[in-house]
Amino acid sequence: MPPAGTPATTEATIEAGRIRRNWLLAAPALALLLIGASGPLLIVLVYSFLEPGDYSGVIWKFTPRAWFEIFLKRDIFDGTLGVADAHLTIFWRSVRLSLLTTLITILLGFPTAWFIATRPRSQRALWLFLITIPFWTNLLIRTFAIMEVIRNQGVLNTVLLQAGLIAEPIQILYTDTAVLIGMTYVYLPLMVLPLYAAIDRFDFRLAEAGYDLYASRLQVLRRVILPLVRPGLIAGSILVFVPSLGAYVTPRVLGGGKNMMIGNFIELQFGQGRNWPLGAALSMLLLLIVMAALLVYVRVSGRENPHG
């Protein structure tokens, strides 16, 4: 019989074995993600500090040039540095459209989430299911569906023409408006679901109590309801804003070639643009913005809900 250790060391050994077992179980997943997702991000970081090759790829020489190129350009005639307005236009379009998408999804999503949360319990699952179906439907198919509606011979223009409201089709497709409509459509479920989760936990008697104490409807909304559903509102906004900012498919299909967003501009650098380092630097910048947004979210939700 092996000599029994002191109780403390035995416990420590069991504890260490348990932790090793946990790490071993997680190891295959971690290895897969390191090779297929996280690891290559480091290569992008490295590439953003290299010189572009003549046709594509890179020359292995350290330079921070790509990072300056994001905002600055060198004049081809006199060699002076100026602001890269073409780049700024694309950034501004991305940020503006993403913010507008977030705002519109809140305006449509909040009443929708409220509506679902106030249905009788037996009906709620069905309404939620109706939100989840578009959510899980292929993003390309949904973008394509929007295209069918807004194109010049599409449903919208046909209906408006036949109703005599317009004399000729409105050009919506291949404009910023089309991208905005498309992003609002594809990301709306991402706003409704967290809002629903927050409203569902809300004690409706508080709103009724506020109203009984002669608060107006608007006051009830502002002073009672909004503070309580704020975590859901923040979660929904992040969930909509982050993918909007990095959107690629929707602006490519609905915006046409001209109305690029950051995602399409990044792709351009790896295709016709043949400037891999600039593409890499732009990717890293996008990643930084997204990480900052997530960090703010973790901070805010951690403060409001310290135990959850």
Place this chain on the structure above:
Amino acid sequence: MAERRPFSVTRLPGFTAIALVTFALLYAPIVTLVAYSFNGSESIAVWGGFSWRWYGIAWQNTAVQEATVRSLVIATAAAAIAGTVATLAALGTTRTDRFRGRTLIYVLVNQPLMVPEIVTAVALLIFFSGIRLATGYAGLGYLILAHSAFCVPFAYLPIRARLEGMDLSLETAASDLYADRFQTFRHVTLPLMAPGIVAGVMLAFIISLDDVVITEFVKSAGQDTLPTYMLGQLRRAVTPEVNAISTALLALTVLLLTMFFLLTRKRD
């Protein structure tokens, strides 16, 4: 003071109307797409009666056939791989006290949900093109590896949820009745987790089947999946054939989702 109407949270003015309009807006484009796929007319602007014509044309298109098979092969492989590693990871991170590095595991496993797809796509493009140059290998392996990786969190989350809701006493009972650890796992833990695993694998399958961005960047020439084939078609003109493929994919998604909901439904 004037008598006020009693407050009812279910009848906030305008909310119901906005909600119903939102539901209508969510479904109108999808319904339009499905309707167009059954349009017998050659022209997209005219309704030519109900017809399966475009389904027939899509079905006989060799490019569509190949893309469909490729999509299904990749999704099956990715769902199997992601499901396996996610099951193991879920076993290692649930029903255990906090340990150093658990948060790190969470962050790494859920990383694909946080990093914008376009960034991962660019990263894999650079990484894989280097490997392709060095080894000369240009098969489906790159796509399967990429898809497996971004499917992991979608498989992991339902499995973890299932494990966390499981009753530990059954496993304790099994070991009290002299089942060894493997027997307990095989006959008690695994059957109890099964609905979570099936749900996770199904989500991973849907996610892999739907992917456009990463596939578009990682694929070699002639490796179109159904979504990248459709994206390529859209560049030229709208064809009812693409509507038909979309509708078929949509039907598959709805079918899988309905099964998923039945599997994960909480029993009252």
